[in-house]
Amino acid sequence: MTKDQSTPPLIVPTDQGLYCAAGDFHIDPWRPVPRAVLTHAHADHARAGSQRYFAQADGVPLLRHRLGNQDFEPLDYGERRRFGAVRVSLHSAGHVLGSSQVRVEHDDGRVWLFTGDFKRDADPTCAPFEVVPCDTLITEATFALPCYRWPPVERVGERIHQWWSGHPDRPCILFAYALGKAQRVLAALAAHTDRTVHLHGAMVPLTELYRRAGVTMLPTEPVSALPRGHDFSGALILAPPSAAGSPWMRRFKSASTGFASGWMRIRGNRRRRGYDYGFELSDHADWSALLRTVRDCGARTVLTTHGRSDELVRYLNEVEGVDARALSTLYGGEDD
Amino acid sequence: MQAFAALFAELDATTRTRVKLDAMKDYFEQVEPTDGAWAVYVLTGRRMKRLIGARKLRDWLGEASGLPDWLVEETYQHVGDLAETVSLLMDDGEDRPAVEGSLAEWVEQGVLALRGLDEVDQKARVLGHWRRLPRSACFLYNKLLTGSLRVGVSRGLVERALAELSDRPRALIARRLMGEFEPSADFYRHLLSEERREERDGQPYPFFLASPLESEPHGLGPLTDWQAEWKWDGIRAQLIARPADAEPNQVWLWSRGEEPMAGRFPEVEAAAGALPEVVLDGELVAWKDGVLPFSEMQRRIQRKKIGDKLLREVPVVFLAYDLLEYRGRDWRSRPLSERRVALEALIADTDAPALKLSPTVVADDWPALAALRENSREHRVEGLMLKRADSPYRSGRVRGDWWKWKLDPLTLDAVLLYAQPGHGRRANLYTDYTLAVPDGDTYVPIAKAYSGLTDKEIGQLDRWIRRNTVEKFGPVRSLRPHHVFEIAFEGIQPSSRHKSGIALRFPRIARWRQDLTPDQADSLTQVKELLNAFGS
Numbered sequence: 001m002t003k004d005q006s007t008p009p010l011i012v013p014t015d016q017g018l019y020c021a022a023g024d025f026h027i028d029p030w031r032p033v034p035r036a037v038l039t040h041a042h043a044d045h046a047r048a049g050s051q052r053y054f055a056q057a058d059g060v061p062l063l064r065h066r067l068g069n070q071d072f073e074p075l076d077y078g079e080r081r082r083f084g085a086v087r088v089s090l091h092s093a094g095h096v097l098g099s100s101q102v103r104v105e106h107d108d109g110r111v112w113l114f115t116g117d118f119k120r121d122a123d124p125t126c127a128p129f130e131v132v133p134c135d136t137l138i139t140e141a142t143f144a145l146p147c148y149r150w151p152p153v154e155r156v157g158e159r160i161h162q163w164w165s166g167h168p169d170r171p172c173i174l175f176a177y178a179l180g181k182a183q184r185v186l187a188a189l190a191a192h193t194d195r196t197v198h199l200h201g202a203m204v205p206l207t208e209l210y211r212r213a214g215v216t217m218l219p220t221e222p223v224s225a226l227p228r229g230h231d232f233s234g235a236l237i238l239a240p241p242s243a244a245g246s247p248w249m250r251r252f253k254s255a256s257t258g259f260a261s262g263w264m265r266i267r268g269n270r271r272r273r274g275y276d277y278g279f280e281l282s283d284h285a286d287w288s289a290l291l292r293t294v295r296d297c298g299a300r301t302v303l304t305t306h307g308r309s310d311e312l313v314r315y316l317n318e319v320e321g322v323d324a325r326a327l328s329t330l331y332g333g334e335d336d
Numbered sequence: 337m338q339a340f341a342a343l344f345a346e347l348d349a350t351t352r353t354r355v356k357l358d359a360m361k362d363y364f365e366q367v368e369p370t371d372g373a374w375a376v377y378v379l380t381g382r383r384m385k386r387l388i389g390a391r392k393l394r395d396w397l398g399e400a401s402g403l404p405d406w407l408v409e410e411t412y413q414h415v416g417d418l419a420e421t422v423s424l425l426m427d428d429g430e431d432r433p434a435v436e437g438s439l440a441e442w443v444e445q446g447v448l449a450l451r452g453l454d455e456v457d458q459k460a461r462v463l464g465h466w467r468r469l470p471r472s473a474c475f476l477y478n479k480l481l482t483g484s485l486r487v488g489v490s491r492g493l494v495e496r497a498l499a500e501l502s503d504r505p506r507a508l509i510a511r512r513l514m515g516e517f518e519p520s521a522d523f524y525r526h527l528l529s530e531e532r533r534e535e536r537d538g539q540p541y542p543f544f545l546a547s548p549l550e551s552e553p554h555g556l557g558p559l560t561d562w563q564a565e566w567k568w569d570g571i572r573a574q575l576i577a578r579p580a581d582a583e584p585n586q587v588w589l590w591s592r593g594e595e596p597m598a599g600r601f602p603e604v605e606a607a608a609g610a611l612p613e614v615v616l617d618g619e620l621v622a623w624k625d626g627v628l629p630f631s632e633m634q635r636r637i638q639r640k641k642i643g644d645k646l647l648r649e650v651p652v653v654f655l656a657y658d659l660l661e662y663r664g665r666d667w668r669s670r671p672l673s674e675r676r677v678a679l680e681a682l683i684a685d686t687d688a689p690a691l692k693l694s695p696t697v698v699a700d701d702w703p704a705l706a707a708l709r710e711n712s713r714e715h716r717v718e719g720l721m722l723k724r725a726d727s728p729y730r731s732g733r734v735r736g737d738w739w740k741w742k743l744d745p746l747t748l749d750a751v752l753l754y755a756q757p758g759h760g761r762r763a764n765l766y767t768d769y770t771l772a773v774p775d776g777d778t779y780v781p782i783a784k785a786y787s788g789l790t791d792k793e794i795g796q797l798d799r800w801i802r803r804n805t806v807e808k809f810g811p812v813r814s815l816r817p818h819h820v821f822e823i824a825f826e827g828i829q830p831s832s833r834h835k836s837g838i839a840l841r842f843p844r845i846a847r848w849r850q851d852l853t854p855d856q857a858d859s860l861t862q863v864k865e866l867l868n869a870f871g872s
Binding site for chain 2: 145256
């Protein structure tokens with residue numbers, strides 16, 4: 001700790017994003033920079049226009065799909081790369097396919113870790129979270145309140161399947177984020193059925209990339225492949241949340257709607273958004289996973305980014321006895 | 337309680353009226369009468385007297401969950417519902433066995449039986465339930481413990497389900513659900529039974545509610561088809577007078593919220609003692625040679641015991657405007673014109689100053705009536721009521737026959753200064769706003785407003801509030817003065833309880849004035865001019 005106070009921090013927030021001066025690179029920058037290390041392909045973490053990108057190899061096809069043709073350098077998990085006075089390596093974050101934590105080790109011995117978005121629950125669509133010991137941990141805090149505790153994903157998959165099979169006379173539209181969540185649902189449902197699921201157009205290419213990466217999921221068919229006036233009764237349709245209330249919905253008469261998200265743990269959230277059903281399925285760490293991760297990493301200092309930073313910081317300081325502070329970033333974090 | 341929890345889940349998971357009705361019918365068809373009675377009680381929004389305060393429950397929750405009190409508090413603010421917060425924080429991820437026991441057993445043994453216990457035993461029982469019940473049942477148990485259960489079914493919908501199930505008229509069911517009732521097996525059986533004559537006693541009829549007129553009134557057809565009255569700013573009430581064994585009548589007075597108001601307005605009850613057997617609809621207003629401002633009426637409402645001094649200073653009268661029952665006969669299906677003639681004769685025959693007729697407002701044509709409406713504030717009324725002359729007295733809010741044609745509200749532009757999260761559907765969204773007006777180089781709060789923005793605007797403002805908080809006081813955030821809102825309100829009065837010296841009646845947000853900056857908002861001086869012009 002005395003060392004951290006006498007030497008400048010290894011990673012600091014700047015107008016461009018999190019920046020490591022000792023290695024002269026940015027992590028998940030929100031403006032164009034010369035060298036960007038990316039944790040994953042979600043829009044609030046991956047933005048186009050930087051000169052060169054470093055990311056885990058499984059995630060690069062997703063990044064190409066999202067950012068277009070940029071200069072990507074794929075890294076394997078654990079592969080070390082030297083930038084100036086630091087060595088950088090990526091470690092699985094368990095968030096979505098190819099998601100990474102960024103480990104930065106300075107030649108003076110200090111180790112900093114940025115988790116990016118992460119979760120510790122089972123997910124067959126991506127590599128599991130890896131515990132990386134560090135001195136200073138920069139962690140997300142999207143769901144950092146003790147009311148957030150995820151049920152086992154198998155049980156959520158079962159509930160989604162029950163809902164689907166319980167509505168043979170109506171279409172079931174499940175809203176889920178197009179990258180990661182949708183594929184996780186398709187994988188979880190494979191334990192219950194082999195029926196075909198219909199996809200909104202925004203999900204088709206991403207699901208195809210997951211399939212090419214070897215992820216086992218239910219068979220899918222784009223909604224657009226079916227003729228106008230097709231009867232979707234009894235079908236399950238996956239769509240991004242932005243499709244709710246759009247003209248696209250008109251083809252599904254008297255649909256039952258659901259949303260797969262960690263936010264659905266709170267009844268008021270579901271009712272406010274007007275979904276019939278909420279399924280608690282999150283790609284972020286819940287409260288207990290955040291605390292477990294701080295302990296597992298053995299960090300003496302914890303910096304928090306997006307979400308319920310204030311509460312996590314106070315809890316870590318007062319209850320866990322860890323030196324914790326909030327770090328201001330532009331990550332949205334509300335999407336799940 | 338398992339069956340009721342399943343019903344709750346079904347009702348909670350749909351916005352379709354038909355699905356809700358069928359779910360309720362299925363439930364009520366199978367349920368034991370004692371459970372049925374409690375389900376009706378809970379679903380129609382009735383609440384038991386709170387046995388354990390929310391503050392105490394939060395303290396217990398801190399202890400039971402092992403979390404610091406401030407974190408329990410933050411989580412509660414985020415979730416926006418105490419019963420739900422408990423069910424979430426007591427969820428330890430373990431599978432718990434399904435709940436046993438009926439709804440009635442849970443209410444009677446789980447909740448009501450706490451009454452006789454000391455705090456230590458109350459806590460032991462409640463915490464025991466929290467630790468054993470699965471999440472959804474834990475939520476429901478806490479809802480029973482803390483108050484009413486809002487599940488997106490209106491009372492009218494419950495009435496419809498019961499009417500369809502029992503094949504009785506909905507109006508009969510509605511009437512039996514008026515006022516207070518004891519949720520017992522007998523009550524439930526009676527609720528679904530055939531009507532008997534002797535049922536009429538002190539129970540009120542369902543009120544007929546007017547709808548706001550949203551277009552120009554000439555669209556309603558010739559004025560001669562309509563009866564216009566002032567829209568009073570008082571307390572809507574139903575007055576029931578029935579002959580007692582000894583003189584005078586037995587009298588009941590019910591508010592529109594179905595609260596019995598016995599003893600609150602003794603002058604009105606005394607005046608009704610000499611009436612024939614009638615049921616009247618009307619408005620309680622403070623009156624001295626004319627209606628007094630609502631703030632005077634409030635002095636009467638706030639007191640449980642009414643002293644002679646207050647009775648002299650703020651006398652209350654019942655302004656009758658409809659006749660529901662006359663000499664023991666139900667008149668509700670007769671046309672308003674006929675009811676009105678009888679009502680006028682009735683009041684004329686009653687020599688009691690506390691019973692008056694709400695006069696009709698007569699004009700030659702719609703423009704002339706509109707001109708009279710413009711003078712509403714001078715008469716201390718909110719505008720006009722338009723009632724179709726041949727309309728029956730209906731139950732509940734039925735559009736078409738009764739319209740309220742209120743005066744356009746007063747408005748002023750004020751600055752957002754504090755925000756607080758809402759509850760339920762608006763949990764963890766900043767939706768409760770305190771608005772202020774500039775006074776020199778400071779701001780003085782002028783009103784609290786909760787509604788009037790679209791969901792999109794609420795979301796946009798919520799994000800701004802989170803980023804522009806100056807200070808936090810518990811759940812309240814103080815904000816940089818930046819956003820200006822036009823607030824609409826029905827009246828303005830001097831007040832010694834408000835820092836600004838002014839109280840607004842029914843303030844709500846009319847518009848987000850994104851074109852204005854805080855220095856362009858109305859100043860306290862301008863608001864005081866408004867008080868001088870319109871304050872009563």
